[in-house]
Amino acid sequence: MSSDRHTLYRWGSLWSGAFLAFSGVVVAVIAAAQEKRTADLLGELSWSAVGWGPLAALLKGLGGNLLRASASHFPLPLLDTRLWLAAGGLWIVGWVLIGLSIHYIAAPGEAPSPARGAPLYQRLARYRDFNWVTLLAYGGGVLASELALILFHTMLVTGVHYGKSPGGEPRLLQASPTVAFAISLLIGFAVAFASGFFGAARARRLATPEATLGLLYFGLPIPLLLTAISANPDLQLRVGYRLREVSYLAGLLGRPELGYWLVYLGLALMMFLGITTGFVVTGSGKVDIRSGFELFIARRHVAVFRPSLLLSVLAILMFGVIPPLIVYAIVRAAEAAVEQTRIRALGLIDPLKATEAVHQWKMREQTPTAMMTTLSVGGVGVGVMALIIVLSVMSGFEADLQQKIIGTNAQVVVSKYADSFSEYREVMDKIRKVKGVMGETPFILNEVMISSGPNIAGVIIKGIDPATVGNVTDLRKNILPGGSLDALSHPETIVARSPEQPRRPEDDKGQPVLQGIILGRELAGSLHVSVGDRVDIISPLGGELGPQGPLPKSRPFRVAGIFYSGMYEYDAKFVYILLETAQKFFNMEGASGVEVRVSDVDDARRIAKAIGQELDGWPYRTRDWGEMNRNLFSALRLEKLVMAIILTIIVIVAGGLIVATVIMLVLEKRKEIAVLKALGVPDGGIVKIFLTEGLQIGIAGGLLGLLSGISWCVLIEKIGIKLDPQVYYIPELPVKIEPLQTIIPVLIAVLVTYLASIYPALKASQVEPVEGLKSE
């Protein structure tokens, strides 16, 4: 007679059981942390697990690594197995307690209700059944999207043969890592979205339990594995090489795990979008993407696209808060004065007309919701604008740095292991045949000391071939007026200069002609020399042996030119001499290597690989500029990513505003929601209406932010913000507007507003018609 019994919970044992079971899990984690490797992994994970995970991960990425340290040095008195046993025991006892807390006891004696035996209204007993197909769709979807991303990326980077060209050669589909990543990311996103859509459409609800299980059990293993690989050198050796393309790309970021988790978050987000879209679209029982009616309602509820609202927000974005406020206050004051005078004059003639005018005047007051809408649009706009400006300026810095680094150092360098590189000419002939190679030049690199009078400096000396170096680096362009690169080959043309006694070329007749040397501007400044002056190069390893080891070797040079690359390190550290002179000076047969310029800077890695294949690998070694300056550029990229994430927080704050605004709207419109439901709008339709209302705010804010952001960037570019030349090596703030970087903030804004509107929209759809109609 189960109907005569009812359930009773003993809260004490329920909660203590839950506490014990949880302690069991904690002990298990501690037991797992006993081992070094799992401790490292747990250290990584625990950061992601705390509430502000992404931010903490960022901070960690930037420096601190406290938890990992504490996890591995945490002293525990118990042995491993005993810990595990304790964990299991606690867990089991906890669950037993939870089970014991549920009691069935006899129902209190009471007369049966008059409805006994009447058919129960089915919806009252509706329970949420677990949908296995949906779980499979969500779990399989997230796993498939991860695998698709990795697979497509690897395939596109290594190249796929497809069909045959007219010549009979197999065609190769290949892309540079970033392009391949973009393509495969889109594919992964599409898979995640589609599976989320399908799962939700199948279950006809959001199916949160299924989504949680799917994302945790099916989605987590791959990012966990990748994180483990990046954290564990052992694992890297055993399986890492199969994923080398993936880890290479993540490595470009400086913190590979951060990249993995960001991508995982992105996939989860896309799945969430798919789920909500699937729910909204199929909420009416059939696939229904038409939303003309919903838009019709939403546009009346929040009139975002009003000229007054758009103009005022744009004014605030362009000129700051204060100036537009002052202008507004002045205009309103003047208007009020004029209107009040008019009303008074009217009142002397016709009081009723005056009342009407007062009424109309009052009608212009903004409602709180309209005010909130304006604020939300402004918030989103500020976030998008800040993102666009900061990212553009950082891109400007990056482009500037890249241009300077590539301009001075070649994009690809071919060097040789061990032996002397005397066959560089033949190698250059081979390199020339590789597709994408624009120029090549041999060089010798060594470290020496340079002195002029009392001034001395350690420098990197580079032997170059003036005939071909111009095809590879910007050195020729960077020579300041007064000097000349060609003077290296013709040292006799250099006009000697001496502060004490000015000399003409003929004065040097009879004396040996000094070889030319080219110095950086900063170095020339610190040595107090200019074109025509004499400097001495001292090599510590001269080759001749003295009583106490090799004797330093010194040789005079005459300054043939001064270059200015714009990079302080280069201008202070590099000196150039003729290749042949360097060979003689260092007793070398060949060159240190060959520098190569390629047609596409971003594709340098692939071309470097092709050169390597052309040269049959060992003993030759090719490196591209990205590899040579990996630390610098990955630091820059990480910095940019961090800035983007921090600024996205602004957009998220604006998203909070939107949540508040839409919740206000929902509360304000409870009655209307009830009426719409009574008129036959399905739940999905109500969700659509309020989603559209939030999205309008996001789109308006995003577009205004885009407009003002680009205007600001153009303004900075055209007018320029001067930088202190004492501190910075760049005269003006560099700006580089990249289309992708301007579009992405807008997309982020729209995405955030969409996410922000989902909760209030779902709440709106749950308004019971009767409740709404009662709230008079």
Place this chain on the structure above:
Amino acid sequence: MPALEVRNLFKSYFLHGKRIDVLRGVWMDVEAGELVSLVGASGSGKSTFLHVVGMLDAPAAGEIRFAGRDLFEMSDPAVADFRNRTIGFVFQSHYLLPEFTALENVAMPALIQRWERGSALRRARELLLRVGLEKRIDHRPGELSGGEAQRVALARALVLKPAGEAQRVALARALVLKPALLLADEPTGNLDPVTGEGIHQLLREVNQELGITAIVVTHNEALAQSMPRRLRLIDGQVLPT
């Protein structure tokens, strides 16, 4: 066969944690095209009954059939569609949407049905002419008087319902596919007697012209007397007066 069959309907609500059984096994049949008045004391559950019949509120137990369809077997989207196409509500307050004009308000059910805007507004205009508000077409609800707003609400309730002579013929032939049900919850409660009588007159006319089945809840005994069939809700039961 009656158009509306209510069987053994139970409904309780909760006041300060205490269960109040407001409907206690209601049985009721309404023939197609009938105009029924339902009277009862305040708090007797008249409005609740109307809400349950209109699928706006969930009962505890029972059975409701309209035109042979079991309402409680329908899925959520089907319920929404049923409310949209078959049921017309008129409430004590007009419950017009304040941001929209009278014309747009009347057209709302057709727009929900995703009619093309022009034809929805045309149909709405016809109905506004019928209820005598051709001069108020572009006014917002805030600019209408109580009686006018109630007429607009009535027009809105009828916009998707079958109309005209042809339908009367069809109704006469023992009722066909899409019978409609008009549920009016004290439509004159907020109006003065004269205006209220105008609305009742309009209800009777609409019932006659369109052959629409209608249940009118009221606490105005005099107006109730003017209806062809009168019912009373007492002690959670519907009884003829």
